[in-house]
Amino acid sequence: MTTDQAPTGVRPAVRVTAPTERRNPLSADLDLMSTREMLAVINEADRRVPTVVAGVLDETAAAVDLAVTALRAGRRVHYFGAGTSGRLGVLDAVELLPTFNSPRHWFCAHLAGGPDAMWQAVEDAEDDRRAGAAEADECVVAGDVVVGLAASGRTPYVLGALAAARDRQARTVLLCANPEAESAGDVDVFIGVDTGPEVITGSTRMKAGTAQKLVLNAFSTAVMVRLGRVYSNLMIDVVATNAKLRGRMITILVEATGCSEDASRQVLQEADGDLKTALVSLVSGAGVTDARAALARSADQVRGALALLAS
Template identity: 80%
Template sequence: MTAEPTRLDPTPVPGTAPAGAADLDATDARHPRAAVRVAAPTERSNPTSADLDLMSTGDVLRVINEADSRVPVAVAAVHDEVGTAVELAVAALRDGRRVHYFGAGTSGRLGVLDAAELSPTFNTPDHWFRAHLAGGPEAMWRAVEDAEDDASAGHAEAQASVRAGDLVVGLAASGRTPYVLGALRAARTLGASTVLLCANPGALAADEVDVFIGIDTGPEVVTGSTRMKAATAQKLVLNAFSTAVMVRLGRVYSNLMIDMVATNAKLRGRMISILIEATGRTEEVAEQALTEADGDLKAALVSLVSGAGVEDARAALARSAHRVRDALALLAS
C-alpha cells in the first residue's frame, strides 16, 4: 500500500483547484488524507510546560495561567493593525456592505460567537456581520477537521456571499488554513477588502491581504493546541474589533450600550439603569421616559438629556443617522 504523502507547509502539493484559484494551498484531491507539517510558532514545543503530565494540578494551572498572562501584551502589539481593520469595517457598513468572518475549527467558532453576540448587545442588523465556518453549522459542535483543508470550499463560499466593498476577515491560528486562504483570495478578486488574523507573525499570506494581524503568542502549553493562547488572542482581538466598530457607528453613548433591545425583564432593567447612569434622573423618571418612548432607549435618552419631547427626539435621531450626540447637538442648536 502506498503511503500518503507528507508535506512541510507552505509547499503545496500539485493538484486540481477551482477556476480562478489554481494557486490555492489545498490538499491534493488525489490524496484527501495527505499530511501537512505546519511551520507555525504554535506548533513548536514550549519548554515551560515540559513534563506537564508529571506536574501537580496546581503547577499545571500555574503554567497555563503564566502563559495566558502574556497574551494581552501580544495583542497590544497589533493595535495599529486592528485599528486599520476597524476603519475598513466602518466604511463598509456605512456604505451598506457587510463584514464577513471566515474560519475553521476554534478560530471559526470564535468568529461565529462574535457575530452572534452583536445583535443582542448592539441591535445590529442580521446582515451586517456574517460568519462562515468550514464544515458548516455542524462544525460548531463536532470537529469536521478535513473541512479546513478544502480551499475550494472557502473560495466557493466567498464567491457566493461576498460582494465588492465588503470586508472579509480570515481567522486562522496558523495563518495558512486552506479554507480561509481560499476565501480571502476569492474575496480580493471580487473587490472586497481583506484582513488575516492569526497567531503566526511570519505567515506567508501576509502579503496577500490588505491588513495582516499576526499576533506573537508563541508555543502553546500543550503543543499545537491553538484553542489555548492563540484562541484567547483571537477572542481579545475580535472583541476589541467589533466593539470599536460599534462605537464608531454611534451604537455606544459614553460607555453605555444604547442600541440594545429589551427582550426580557433583565434587559428592561438594564435599560432603566442606563438611563439613570446617563441622565442622573430617578428610576421613576427613567422608567416613565422609556414607557413614553415605547421602549426606544435612544429616543428616551435624547428626550431626557435635551428636554425635548419623544417625537422631537426621534426626529433628531433620524436626521443624525441615529447618533445620540449628534441628535443632542441638533436639538441644542
C-alpha cells in the same frame, strides 16, 4: 502545504513549522506536575496574551476603520475560519445582536464544514481551499470586509476565501498567531499576534484562541462604538428581550442622564420603549417627538441628535 482539496484519497501529511506548532520548553514536564503546578504554568502562559495583543493595536484599528467604512456604505463584514478560530468568529458575530442590536446582515460568520463544525471536527474541511473560495464567491461583494481567522495563518479554507474576496474587490484582513505568515502581504490588514508555542503543543484553542478572542472583542466593539451604538460607555441599542434587560434600560437612562428612575421609566414609556429616543429626550429636555425626529435626521446617532437639538 497543498492548497486545493484533492478529489479523492488521503491527503499527505505535512510537517508544520508555524510558531503555534512548536514545543514550549516551560511545559515539557507538564504530565509530571501536580495539578497546582500545571495550572500555574498555563496561567503564566496566558498572562502573555494581553501584552502581545497590545502590540497589534495599530493593525486592529486599521481593520476597525475598514469595517466602519464598509458598514456605513451598506456593505458587510465576513468572518471566515476553521476549528477554534472559526467558532470564535461565530461567537463574536452572534453576540453583536443582543448586545448592540446590530442588523443580522452586518456581521456574517462562515465556518469550514458548516454549522455541524460548531460541535465536532469536520474531516478535512479546513484543508479545502476551493470550499472557502466558493463560499466567498456566493456572498462577498465589492466593498465588503472579509476577516480571515487562522491560528497558523496558512489554513487553506481561509486563504481561499481571502483570495476570492480580493478578486471581488472586497477589503481583506488576516488575524492569526503567526507574525511570519506567508500570506501577510496578500491582505489589506495583517494582524499577526505573537503568542508563541502553546502549553500543549499545537493546541491553538489555548493562547492563540485567547488572543483571537481578545482581538475580535475589541474589533467588533470598536466598530459598534464608531457606528453610534454606544453612548459614553453604555449600551444604548440593547434589545429588551427579558425582564433583566428591561431593567437595564432604566438603569442606563438613570446613569446617562442623572434623572430619577420614575422619570426615566415615564419617558421610556412615552418613547414606546425606544431607549435612544428616551435618552435624547431626557438629556436635551426636548419632547419625545422632537427627540425621535432629531435621531432620524442624524442617522440614529445620539450625539448628532443632541447637537441638532442644541443648535
